[in-house]
Amino acid sequence: MTTVSTPSNPLLARLQPYPFERLRALNKGIVPNPALRPISLGIGEPKHPAPKLIEDALLANLRGLSAYPATAGEPALREAICAWIARRYGLQLDAATQVLPVNGSREALFALAQTLIDPTRPGATVVCPNPFYQIYEGAALLAGAETAFANSDPARNFAADWSQIAAATWARTQLLYVCSPGNPTGAVMPLEEWQTLFALSDKYGFVIASDECYSEIYFREQAPLGGLEAAARLGRSDFRNLIAFTSLSKRSNVPGLRSGFVAGDAAILKNFLLYRTYHGSAMNPMVQAASIAAWNDEAHVIANREQYRTKFAQVTPLLSPHLGLALPDAGFYLWAAVPGGEDIAFAQGLLAQYNVAVLPGSLLAREAHGVNPGAGRIRLALVAETAECLEAAERIAAYTQSL
Numbered sequence: 001m002t003t004v005s006t007p008s009n010p011l012l013a014r015l016q017p018y019p020f021e022r023l024r025a026l027n028k029g030i031v032p033n034p035a036l037r038p039i040s041l042g043i044g045e046p047k048h049p050a051p052k053l054i055e056d057a058l059l060a061n062l063r064g065l066s067a068y069p070a071t072a073g074e075p076a077l078r079e080a081i082c083a084w085i086a087r088r089y090g091l092q093l094d095a096a097t098q099v100l101p102v103n104g105s106r107e108a109l110f111a112l113a114q115t116l117i118d119p120t121r122p123g124a125t126v127v128c129p130n131p132f133y134q135i136y137e138g139a140a141l142l143a144g145a146e147t148a149f150a151n152s153d154p155a156r157n158f159a160a161d162w163s164q165i166a167a168a169t170w171a172r173t174q175l176l177y178v179c180s181p182g183n184p185t186g187a188v189m190p191l192e193e194w195q196t197l198f199a200l201s202d203k204y205g206f207v208i209a210s211d212e213c214y215s216e217i218y219f220r221e222q223a224p225l226g227g228l229e230a231a232a233r234l235g236r237s238d239f240r241n242l243i244a245f246t247s248l249s250k251r252s253n254v255p256g257l258r259s260g261f262v263a264g265d266a267a268i269l270k271n272f273l274l275y276r277t278y279h280g281s282a283m284n285p286m287v288q289a290a291s292i293a294a295w296n297d298e299a300h301v302i303a304n305r306e307q308y309r310t311k312f313a314q315v316t317p318l319l320s321p322h323l324g325l326a327l328p329d330a331g332f333y334l335w336a337a338v339p340g341g342e343d344i345a346f347a348q349g350l351l352a353q354y355n356v357a358v359l360p361g362s363l364l365a366r367e368a369h370g371v372n373p374g375a376g377r378i379r380l381a382l383v384a385e386t387a388e389c390l391e392a393a394e395r396i397a398a399y400t401q402s403l
Contacts, residue, residue: 014141018134019363023347030348036355039392043359044183044333044381048253048307051300057293064285071282072273073101080295081261087298089229097266098239100273101283101291104258105213105247109177110139112243112262115275116175116207119144123172129160131184131365131374133211136177145174149368158185158335162196164369173206181214181224184364184379185335186328188218194230201241207268210244213260216251216301217308218330228264239264243272250332251301252294259283259291308332311386318393322400323378334380335361339403341376353402354395 017025020043032038072078078095085091085099093099102108117124117140126140130149140147148169150160160178176197180189201208210227218224227244236242247260262269276282283291294300316327316334324337338346343360350356359381361374382389 009142011142011144015138016134019359022363023359026344027348027351030352032351032355033353034355036395038355038357039384039388039395040357041359041380041382041384041389041392042357043383045255045383046250046253046332047383047385048304050254050257051252051294051297053293053297053300054252054254054257054290057290058286061286061289064289067285069282069285069288071277073283074285074288077101077283077288077292077295080292081263084295085228085263088223089226089232091228091232093228093263094266098269099261099263100269100276101259101261101288102245102276103260103281103283103287104249104255105211105245105260106135107258107281108245108260108262109133109135109209109211110142111275111279111281112209112272113139113143113145113175115272116268117143117145118174121172121174124174125169125172127165127169127173127176127206129177129179129182130368131361132177133179133183134364137366140175146172147366148173149366151365151369151371151373152182152185152187157329158182158187159189159193162193162200170200170204170206173204176201176206176208177211178208178227179211180227181212181218181328181330183211183214183331184333184359184361184374186214186331186333188224188329189230191225191230191233194225194227195234198231198234198236198242205241207241207243207265210242212244213247214250214331215246217305217332219309219312219327220329224330238266241265241268243268248291248294251304253304254290254294257287257290259287259294307386308382311382311389314386315382315389315393318390318397319380322397332382334382335377336380337377339400343374343376343378347378349403350396350399354399356392356395356399358396 082095124145126145128136152158153161243264249255347360359379361377365374
């Protein structure tokens with residue numbers, strides 16, 4: 001009898017386990033201290049309540065379930081997105097050609113690579129910051145590309161050191177992922193860095209995918225510079241070879257809504273829409289209605305940002321004497337250096353003795369240019385209510401003192 005193997009995409013074998021899967025395997029056998037209730041600072045999932053106006057919009061539009069949605073989204077949603085971009089960045093985009101609703105930035109970051117990458121070109125490459133959001137790497141590998149990494153530089157507020165990428169690698173690059181504000185570092189790219197990347201894009205022809213899902217949580221008076229905004233300031237009003245990604249998950253505390261948008265180069269978005277039509281990525285009509293309500297309201301965003309500012313102002317001083325950290329530019333993470341430099345061992349000991357879960361930084365990065373730039377650091381997601389984050393900080397301080 002002949003045994004027939006099940007067909008599978010060989011590129012799947014190139015994927016690495018997600019950081020949380022690796023951490024679960026590393027923590028197998030560890031018994032957290034049962035005398036303390038568990039607190040997780042590991043997963044970056046917003047825990048503040050969802051705004052009532054979004055919940056109300058969902059409930060008021062249940063009839064939308066009886067119709068197939070258009071992949072391009074309703075004109076009212078695209079217009080609401082453009083209106084928000086105009087208020088936030090002072091830019092006037094064409095709702096018909098320069099914006100597209102997506103089911104959260106995660107799926108769009110993945111799908112764009114499948115649209116852009118030509119794996120038949122020798123050495124097709126995707127460049128990523130390091131550490132990074134693992135979707136970038138997975139999207140590149142499943143599109144048939146290689147990956148190259150630019151390590152973050154602690155001496156420059158954890159900015160990616162793009163000079164580490166050789167000219168020969170840039171020449172093979174088809175897509176560059178940037179993340180500003182960064183995950184996990186919270187660093188915001190200045191205009192000069194954008195100018196450098198635009199010049200490289202012009203020279204070598206690659207597309208820049210700008211992941212900006214943390215753009216509305218920031219701690220200074222000046223809002224973070226966006227990719228489209230930087231392009232406009234530098235006279236690139238056509239946004240050539242640039243796509244920005246924004247999400248409601250962090251901005252509006254609705255990670256379960258799975259709603260965001262992409263905006264930028266109209267020619268790229270035309271092909272992206274074609275891909276998404278076949279991919280079946282149309283946004284639920286109820287979600288579209290709720291998204292319109294969210295993009296049209298800024299009061300809940302201001303209130304949410306103030307909660308994070310208050311929380312970070314209380315937690316950061318508690319931890320700074322014990323861990324190497326500073327208030328980030330933006331986002332809801334603290335990127336902290338641990339005593340002894342062993343991030344995995346530190347996280348395991350903290351879980352076992354104080355029942356606090358954190359994410360080791362080395363799991364968020366790859367070894368590149370001779371180092372793992374996440375080693376010796378942990379990511380703390382301050383997403384829970386302030387009281388819980390303060391309790392976690394006190395336990396972390398006690399743990400470091402015990403060391």
